[in-house]
Amino acid sequence: MDFNLSPESKMMVKAAKDFCEKEISPIMDSIIENNDYPDDLITKFANARMLGLVVPKEYGGVGTTNLNIILITEELGKTGSVCAYPMLMNNSTAETIDYWGSEDVKKKFLPPLCDGSAYACTAFTEPGTGSDPRALTTTAVPDGDDFIINGTKRYITGGNKKGYGVFYVKDEIMKGEKGDVTAFVVDKSSEGYSASAPWSLMGLEGMNCVDVFFKDVRVPGSSILGERGNGFPILLRWIAGERIQQAAYMVGLGQAALDESVKYVKERIVGGKPMGFMQGFQWMLSEMKGRIDACRYLTYRAACLQDDGKQIAIDSSELKIFVTTTIQEITRMAMQIHGSYGYSKEYKVERLFRYAAHAGVVATSTELNKTIAGSALLKSKR
Numbered sequence: 001m002d003f004n005l006s007p008e009s010k011m012m013v014k015a016a017k018d019f020c021e022k023e024i025s026p027i028m029d030s031i032i033e034n035n036d037y038p039d040d041l042i043t044k045f046a047n048a049r050m051l052g053l054v055v056p057k058e059y060g061g062v063g064t065t066n067l068n069i070i071l072i073t074e075e076l077g078k079t080g081s082v083c084a085y086p087m088l089m090n091n092s093t094a095e096t097i098d099y100w101g102s103e104d105v106k107k108k109f110l111p112p113l114c115d116g117s118a119y120a121c122t123a124f125t126e127p128g129t130g131s132d133p134r135a136l137t138t139t140a141v142p143d144g145d146d147f148i149i150n151g152t153k154r155y156i157t158g159g160n161k162k163g164y165g166v167f168y169v170k171d172e173i174m175k176g177e178k179g180d181v182t183a184f185v186v187d188k189s190s191e192g193y194s195a196s197a198p199w200s201l202m203g204l205e206g207m208n209c210v211d212v213f214f215k216d217v218r219v220p221g222s223s224i225l226g227e228r229g230n231g232f233p234i235l236l237r238w239i240a241g242e243r244i245q246q247a248a249y250m251v252g253l254g255q256a257a258l259d260e261s262v263k264y265v266k267e268r269i270v271g272g273k274p275m276g277f278m279q280g281f282q283w284m285l286s287e288m289k290g291r292i293d294a295c296r297y298l299t300y301r302a303a304c305l306q307d308d309g310k311q312i313a314i315d316s317s318e319l320k321i322f323v324t325t326t327i328q329e330i331t332r333m334a335m336q337i338h339g340s341y342g343y344s345k346e347y348k349v350e351r352l353f354r355y356a357a358h359a360g361v362v363a364t365s366t367e368l369n370k371t372i373a374g375s376a377l378l379k380s381k382r
């Protein structure tokens with residue numbers, strides 16, 4: 001596998017760096033203070049050509065690679081802000097619609113998700129479960145050519161932002177059959193659709209994780225993705241891609257933690273000298289760098305497999321198990337290097353540590369990733 005970046009990829013990395021400096025840095029403090037980002041953030045991503053990245057140009061997309069999404073995400077992760085997530089949500093939801101949607105569905109939903117006029121979301125989790133499709137209780141009941149959806153979704157990133165989402169619900173008629181989960185594209189301004197205030201999280205300020213309430217929401221049957229009752233494979237495919245994208249975000253957080261640490265040990269005087277002169281800190285920094293590089297290359301590798309059309313379910317689970325624990329440890333080391341200042345909100349490393357904590361439970365928990373990767377090993381003929 002060749003990790004020499006193409007001229008296009010290098011250009012995208014440069015554009016992402018510029019974007020972070022020009023568009024994200026000035027609003028960082030206000031995002032944290034308000035626990036929200038400005039509504040026009042998504043338009044800014046669209047103007048920078050960071051939406052619909054793998055969606056074909058005919059639907060308003062950029063038509064580029066998953067590797068480029070990863071590279072952009074890593075840059076956004078370095079800011080230590082939540083801003084990567086609305087960008088990722090639009091990209092991954094649009095990709096799902098492009099892959100599974102009918103021509104009419106693609107024509108209707110992809111252009112607004114690519115031109116920044118709509119925020120996306122993807123919703124599986126409910127109050128009763130985030131891991132088990134059998135335990136879903138949100139239902140869709142057919143009514144002529146439409147379906148009527150009732151129920152509650154929980155922790156839905158961007159579920160409160162105007163636009164469209166892919167929602168996984170139980171088909172009341174098919175209930176109990178093996179495939180009884182159906183994926184619907186829902187307009188978030190539909191009558192009967194409402195959202196709670198955002199959950200107050202340990203980190204990721206501005207994530208906009210909300211509960212979504214469906215009260216007799218009428219959705220046309222034509223907005224089903226794939227086949228009725230075939231929602232679970234659609235979810236599994238989406239979430240495997242999410243694992244790689246989240247790993248890229250974690251790599252960005254880890255790199256930022258290292259950068260802050262290198263800066264700090266050069267400036268902080270201990271025993272009359274900058275603390276970087278102490279060998280112990282040099283060793284810590286070198287360890288951090290090696291581990292981040294390993295995470296980065298594994299992440300690029302998984303994205304390249306995805307671009308080659310290979311199965312990524314197992315590789316992405318292995319990747320996430322490794323990256324989650326490694327980067328969490330990197331951010332802890334960065335806090336330690338900063339002494340008491342690392343425990344202060346005045347310093348970026350405190351935020352990086354809190355943000356890194358989410359990866360063990362979001363977009364497939366560590367336990368489920370271990371089950372996916374471990375059971376695949378048992379089935380393997382090698």
Ligand SMILES: Cc1cc2nc3c(=O)[nH]c(=O)nc-3n(C[C@H](O)[C@H](O)[C@H](O)COP(=O)(O)OP(=O)(O)OC[C@H]3O[C@@H](n4cnc5c(N)ncnc54)[C@H](O)[C@@H]3O)c2cc1C
Pocket residue numbers: 121122123124125128129130131132154155156157158201204207209358361362363364365366367368371
């Ligand atoms: C910041 C954030 C953003 C989120 N965004 C979204 C979103 O946009 N859309 C969405 O649908 N959801 C979202 N979620 C929800 C998230 O995906 C779920 O919380 C996650 O899937 C875990 O579900 P749960 O909390 O219900 O845990 P549960 O499923 O109740 O699991 C509880 C514990 O048991 C373990 N466990 C469960 N089943 C097994 C098993 N079979 N074997 C071994 N261990 C098991 C889990 O690993 C976990 O540790 C978000 C959550 C957060 C915190």
